[in-house]
Every structure is written in structure tokens, then in C-alpha cells.
Amino acid sequence: MKRSLTSVATAAALLIAGTHGVLAAEQISVLHWWTSGGESKAIRVLKDDMSKQGYEWKDFAIAGGAGAAAMTALKTQVISGNAPSAAQIKGPLIQDWAEQGSLVTIDQSATDWKAHTPARIDSSVKAGGHYVAAPFSVHRINWLWINKADLDKVGGKPPTTWPEFFALADKFRAAGITPVAHGGQPWQDMTIWETVVLSQGADFYRKALVDLDQKTLTSPQMVQVFETVQKIRTYFDKGYHGRDWNLATAMVISGSGGMQFMGDWAKGEFANANKKADVDYICAAAPGTSNAYTYTADTFVFYQQNGKKDATPGQLALAKTIMSVDFQQQFSLYKGSIPVRLDVPMDKFDSCAKKSRADEQATIQSGGFLPSLAFGELQSPVTAGAITDVVTNFMNSNEDPKEGVRKLAAAAKVK
Ligand code: GAL
Numbered sequence: 001m002k003r004s005l006t007s008v009a010t011a012a013a014l015l016i017a018g019t020h021g022v023l024a025a026e027q028i029s030v031l032h033w034w035t036s037g038g039e040s041k042a043i044r045v046l047k048d049d050m051s052k053q054g055y056e057w058k059d060f061a062i063a064g065g066a067g068a069a070a071m072t073a074l075k076t077q078v079i080s081g082n083a084p085s086a087a088q089i090k091g092p093l094i095q096d097w098a099e100q101g102s103l104v105t106i107d108q109s110a111t112d113w114k115a116h117t118p119a120r121i122d123s124s125v126k127a128g129g130h131y132v133a134a135p136f137s138v139h140r141i142n143w144l145w146i147n148k149a150d151l152d153k154v155g156g157k158p159p160t161t162w163p164e165f166f167a168l169a170d171k172f173r174a175a176g177i178t179p180v181a182h183g184g185q186p187w188q189d190m191t192i193w194e195t196v197v198l199s200q201g202a203d204f205y206r207k208a209l210v211d212l213d214q215k216t217l218t219s220p221q222m223v224q225v226f227e228t229v230q231k232i233r234t235y236f237d238k239g240y241h242g243r244d245w246n247l248a249t250a251m252v253i254s255g256s257g258g259m260q261f262m263g264d265w266a267k268g269e270f271a272n273a274n275k276k277a278d279v280d281y282i283c284a285a286a287p288g289t290s291n292a293y294t295y296t297a298d299t300f301v302f303y304q305q306n307g308k309k310d311a312t313p314g315q316l317a318l319a320k321t322i323m324s325v326d327f328q329q330q331f332s333l334y335k336g337s338i339p340v341r342l343d344v345p346m347d348k349f350d351s352c353a354k355k356s357r358a359d360e361q362a363t364i365q366s367g368g369f370l371p372s373l374a375f376g377e378l379q380s381p382v383t384a385g386a387i388t389d390v391v392t393n394f395m396n397s398n399e400d401p402k403e404g405v406r407k408l409a410a411a412a413k414v415k
Contacts, residue, residue, distance in 0.1 A: 038268020083303035098127030137337035158284035179235035181257030183243035190374035199288030226401035267336030296375035386411035
């Protein structure tokens with residue numbers, strides 16, 4: 001009798017354990033778009049951390065900067081009933097998914113988050129008073145990256161105004177260097193355009209892109225924005241169409257390109273190529289934007305699994321790990337961002353990250369800390385998409401800036 005009970009118990013254990021004889025670990029499926037050199041290094045830290053905790057990581061990495069392809073894949077997965085355990089989502093989309101009732105709350109993992117996170121980001125990861133997303137880090141968008149050897153070669157200095165910028169671009173061109181390394185994809189076009197909007201002042205950016213104020217959108221200042229963008233375009237090389245952002249960064253790393261407008265994930269590429277801030281490259285606030293800070297905060301949301309309303313142990317562990325001090329530090333060192341947690345020591349970070357932290361804090365005080373439209377932090381995908389179409393069409397045609405402004409004002413009304 002005793003013997004047969006033992007064998008029943010063993011058989012049951014084997015059933016649970018599956019064919020490998022070990023208890024099956026919870027599988028965590030994760031959808032994200034971090035596929036460049038620096039990005040993959042950063043997400044691997046999380047994967048390794050979760051593996052050490054005994055979870056099996058199933059990676060859904062969907063290439064495509066800024067995540068447009070990833071968002072399409074995500075919708076397909078959710079509609080077909082295969083929602084991932086976690087997905088990279090940000091801005092108003094977090095609330096949209098929460099309203100649809102697809103997400104789980106992760107309050108249990110978020111016990112000390114509020115005290116250590118910038119208030120605006122803390123509220124953006126909640127829905128209905130509950131935490132539904134875990135924030136990784138803060139990326140600054142309004143950067144200009146400059147190859148230091150190129151800069152020294154032409155005897156230039158980081159430009160703080162548009163006239164200085166164009167003067168430097170002319171020097172680069174005369175020296176046979178592509179002045180502006182750019183990838184002609186809609187979100188990269190938006191990065192430049194949005195940064196030029198910001199150069200008209202934080203108030204102008206707020207009225208134009210946060211409030212979508214028609215008077216500001218149609219102002220002579222907005223015409224100037226389009227004129228400036230049109231002029232910047234004349235400093236791209238011929239091969240810019242469709243180029244991925246990290247290939248444009250590679251041009252600045254090698255020195256074939258002098259400058260790039262890009263968020264500080266570009267720094268992840270410099271770091272991955274063993275290049276050092278201030279020695280090999282310079283990070284400067286884009287012309288006219290030193291007192292402002294456009295940001296995007298990467299976050300993961302957590303989808304209900306197998307129709308259960310509660311988070312799984314793996315989801316709770318993932319959320320907790322993302323917001324742990326050690327992970328936050330290592331992730332941002334690879335990614336080029338700054339930790340979203342304010343209590344992470346900054347001594348291991350370079351001068352760009354330290355400047356980013358200082359400017360983040362200063363602009364939170366001054367009102368210059370602004371969500372990025374280009375990176376889905378601001379308007380609904382419909383409105384942001386309509387504006388993106390206008391900007392991208394403008395950058396790929398010889399449209400009159402006044403016509404660009406007229407179309408922009410109409411796009412801002414698309415809801
Ligand atoms: C952004 C994201 C960054 C970076 C970038 C390029 O949307 O916030 O983390 O990955 O896309 O892929």
C-alpha cells in the first residue's frame with residue numbers, strides 16, 4: 001500500500017515536472033523593440049536577472065526604431081488571445097490598454113515607487129489609481145551628438161543657436177563630412193521637427209504640441225520652424241531615405257557624419273562602440289533648447305494571462321526587478337538613458353547622463369520638462385499620426401513652409 005502511494009506521488013510529481021524532471025518555470029513572454037547594439041545589451045540585463053530568479057524568458061523583439069512595427073505585432077497578439085506577459089508601451093497608450101481591461105495591476109511590486117520617481121512619470125504608469133506599468137528610465141530627446149575629432153578638425157564648437165549650427169554645418173560640408181547624419185523615417189523626421197519646435201521656447205512647445213492651440217500652430221514662429229527644418233534637410237547625405245537611426249549614429253561614431261539629432265539611446269551605441277563622452281563625441285542640447293527637456297520614459301505593461309485578472313508571480317517579479325536600484329543603474333549605463341528612480345547613484349555615469357539628470361531636475365522646477373510628441377508621450381496615436389504625416393511629407397518634398405503650417409493646423413484637429 002505504502003509503496004503504491006509513493007509511486008502515485010512520484011508519477012504526479014513527474015507530470016508536473018514535465019519531461020525534463022524539473023518543475024516547469026513560469027514563462028515570461030516579452031514584446032519590445034530593443035534590437036540595436038546598445039538596446040540589446042540593455043534588455044539582456046533584464047533577461048539575465050529574470051533567468052537567475054528562475055523564470056524562462058521568451059523574447060519577442062520586433063525591430064524598428066520607436067516601435068511602430070512592435071505596436072502592430074502587439075495588437076495582433078492580443079486580438080488572437082496570445083497577449084504577452086509584458087510589452088513595451090508608453091504614454092497615453094498605457095491608459096488606453098488599461099481601459100480596455102487587458103492589463104493586470106502590479107501594486108504589490110510598487111511599494112516604494114512613488115517616493116523615488118518624478119511625479120509626472122509616476123502618475124503616467126497608473127490607471128484608476130493602480131500601477132499597471134513599470135518604468136525603466138528617462139530618455140532626453142533634444143540632444144545634438146557631435147563627433148569630437150570632426151569638430152576639432154574644422155575648429156568648431158557646439159552650436160547654441162541656429163545660425164551657429166548652420167555655420168558649423170557649412171564647415172563640415174567644406175571638409176567633406178556629411179553635416180547631419182539622418183535616417184529618413186517618419187519618427188526620425190519628427191525628432192528633428194519637434195526639437196526645432198522646442199527651440200522656440202518651452203511655452204511655445206506647450207501651446208503648440210500639448211494644447212494644440214490653433215493660434216500658435218499657425219503663427220509666424222511656426223512658419224520659421226518649417227523653414228529651419230527645410231534648411232536642415234539640405235545638410236543630409238543622399239542615402240538618408242529609410243536609414244535606421246543606429247546607422248545614422250554609426251556615421252557620427254566613425255566620423256563620416258558630423259552631427260545627429262537623436263534621443264540619448266544614441267549614447268548606447270557610442271558606449272557599445274567603446275566611445276567616450278567628451279573624448280570621442282559631444283552631447284549638447286540642440287540649438288536653442290538648453291533650458292528645456294523633451295522626454296520619453298520607457299515602460300512595460302503587463303497583460304492578463306489565461307483570462308486571470310491577477311498578475312502572475314513572474315509579472316510581479318518582472319515589475320519589481322525593473323524598478324530595482326541595481327537593475328536601473330546597469331540598464332541605463334548600457335541604454336544611454338538616466339534611471340527613472342531618483343535614488344540610483346550617478347557616480348558611474350558619464351558627463352552626458354549627469355547633465356541629463358541635472359537638467360531633468362532643473363526643468364521639472366522651471367516647467368521646461370515636456371513629454372515628447374514624437375515618442376508617443378503626448379497625443380493620441382491618431383492625432384500624433386496625422387501630425388507625423390504632415391511633417392514627413394514636408395521633409396520629403398519641396399512644400400512651401402506656409403503650406404506645411406496650414407496642413408499642420410488641420411492635422412492637429414484630427415481626433
Ligand atoms: C524609443 C524608445 C527608446 C529607443 C528608441 C529607438 O521609442 O523610447 O528606448 O529604443 O525608441 O528604438
